[in-house]
Amino acid sequence: MTALTKKKTQKKINKEVIMKWVFAIAASTSILCVFLICGFLFYNGFTAMAKIGVFDFIAGTRWKPSNELFGILPMIVGSISVTLIAAIIGIPIGILCAIYLVYFCSDRVGKILKPVIDLLAGIPSIVYGFFGLVCIVPIMQDLTGTSGKGILTAGILLGMMILPTIINVSESSLRAVEKSYYEGALALGATHERSVFFVSVPAAKSGILAGVILGIGRAVGETMAVNYVAGNQAVMPTSILSGVRTLTTNIVLEMGYATDLHREALIATAVVLFIFILIINAAFSYVKRRMK
Amino acid sequence: MNQYTLSKVLNVLVKISAFITMAILGWIVAYIIINGIPNMTLDQFAWTYTTDNVSMMPAIVNTVTTAFIALIIALPLGVACAIYLVEYAKKGSKFVSFVRLTTETLSGIPSIIFGLFGNLMFVIIFKGYTLLFGAITLSIMILPLIIRTTEEALLAVPDAYREGSFGLGAGKTRTIFKIVLPCAVPGILSGVILSIGRIVGESAALIYTAGTIPQIAGLMDSGRTLSVHMYALLSEGLYIDQAYSTALVLLVLVIIINTLSGSVAKKLGGNHE
Incomplete structure (x- = not known):
């Protein structure tokens, strides 16, 4: 090899190594972001908790920023109860709809149902919230004789919103189930429904569970939609119809004007x-790993 | 209950569930279209916002700017990350599983937390809301989506293409940029379209980073996007009519975006079959 070509090869190898590092650095962006987010939140949040007192903060039932009372138990209860209602509504409908999509519908119906689910996933949460406010809240007012805003209304709306998440994840895990399972059940004399529900669905249960967990995560984190239909009172709910404030809406409602300790809270x-x-998230990755 | 009645019950149940899903979408779409069209007026598309016309035009312009900046930041990073994961990384390496874990975590974080983080990080440093902070916050949000779609697109490129390129003496970098990436463009594009959809619909992450001022904003000004416009209309409580028409515009945008990404994805499927 002449000196010139040697130099060229060397240059090429250098370029390859540099590019590899460029890609590796880009790959670490998400690590950096997660660390930054954790760092900023935990540092500021734990300082505030230390000032307020961890127990007073998490188990305190009164949230009155003007009196320096920062108890978020009502919001924790609010988030959990709203999510629970959403899960009760969203999970059965979502799973059954995924089963319909994979095992029951004709290609023609599937071609309509798939975009319907994608569109449900694509509608902005603020539009869901608006729809809940102008459409579901009046209906609930008539039905229950209350203000119409509360755990039940928020739960119903969230139940609608988590449908596409549950359906999509369950659908892909159902599609991954070996066809021979179903065929074997049919050959043993089970009906189509029985083969699907007692053989194929159990085989996909980890994937379906992952979808359910993802849907619950979405319900817990949802902000803008809940903001308009939950009522937003920062008090302990007494019934399924009473208004609640969730953790997410607590932030979005007061962040605009909060200062000092209130802001830190x-x-x-x-x-x-x-x-x-x-x-x-940890539950989700655990289930997903076990699936493989 | 014998097998046959049980089967009938299950059959009816799945059909009802599918019907409910369709009915929910039909209800929402019909409600917004029926109430949105009568409330649509021409002066809502006036170039500047006043309290009389409550124009959404500045918000539309800001949405486009925000999406553009967020993509400029997130697209190269996300694509490069996916290239590393698919083309370079050794299977089962600690670094890769850590990247995957953090990407998964990022995609699970609620938008309000991104908003709060953006607020803490940028607004406190520079005092005040700007469109740029909003866009940077959103770029972190869409990063996992871009990484995932690009990864899938890269994995769909047959290995024979790479081997052919190596066989002809091309280096790894050249193979990636000249052979693999061009093949993956439709997949990446559908990821980009989905990201635009998320940006258009995002409000919680922007309220406390980009702010809510109704003006056509430069990079360092505060400005509201379309979803934030809707939030502002609802919190002022005076503009329900305009909120209907804004909801309609948002809905139409989402339908267009979904159709586009669907057709791009279809093209992708056609390429490799």
Whole structure:
């Protein structure tokens, strides 16, 4: 090899190595972002919690920023109860709809249903919230004789919103189930429905569970839609119809004008929400790993 | 209950569920279209916002700017990350599983937390809301989506293409940029379209980063996007009629975006079959 070509090869190898590092650095962006988010939130949030007192903050039942009372238990209860209603509504409909999509519908119906689900996923949450406010709240007012805003209304709206998440994840895991399972059940004399529900669906249960967890995560983190239909009272709910404030709406409602300790308390609220989400995420990755 | 009644019940149940799903969308879409069209007026598209015309035009312009900046930041990063994960990384390496874990975490974080983070990080440093902060916050939000779609697109490129390129003496970088990436463009594009959809619909992450001022904003000004416009209309409580028409515009945008991404995805499927 002449000196010139040697130099050229060397240059080429250098370029390859440099590009590899460029890609590797780009790949670490998401790591950096997660660390930054955790760092900023936890640092500010835990300082606030220390000032307020961790127990007073998490187990305190009164949120009165003007009196320096920062108890977020009502919001925690609010988030959990709204999510629970959403899960009760969204999970069965979502799973059954996914089963319909994979095992029951004709190609023609599937071609309509698929875009319908995508569109449900694409509608902005503020539009859902507006729809809830002008359409569902009046209906609930007539039915229950209350203000119409509360746990039940928010739960119904969220139940609609988490449908596409549950359907899409369940659908792909149902499609991944071996066809021979179903065929074997049919050959043994089971009906189509029985083969689907007692053989194929159990085989996809981890994937379906992952979809359910993802849907619950979406319900816990939803802000703008809940903002208009939950009532937003920062008090302990007494019934399924009473108005509640969730962790997310607590932040969005007061962040605009909060200062000093009040502001820090809101960041601490976000930390509690974030911990909820991290637990849900961890459950999701655990189920997903087990699936493989 | 014998097998046959049980089967009938299950059959009816799945059909009802599918019907409910369709009915929910039909209800929402019909409600917004029926109430949106009568409230649509021409002066809502006037170039400047006043309290009389409550124009959404500045918000539309801001939405386009925000989406553009967010994509300029997130697209190269996301694509490069996906290239590393698919083309370079060794299977089962610690670094890769860590990248995947953090990407998954990012995609699960609620938008309000992104908004709060953006607020803490940028607004406190520079004092005041600007469109740029909003766009940077959104670029972090759409990063996982772009990484995932690009990854899928890259994985769909047959290995024979790469081997052919190596066989002809091309280096790895050249193979990636000249052979693999061009093949993956439709997939990446559908990811971009989906990201635009998320940006258009996002409000919680923008309220406390980009602010809510109704003006056509430069990079360092505060400005509201279309979804934030709707939020502002609802919180002022005086403009329900205009909120109907804004909801209609948002809905139409989402339908267009979904159709586009669907047709791009279809093209992708056709390429590799």
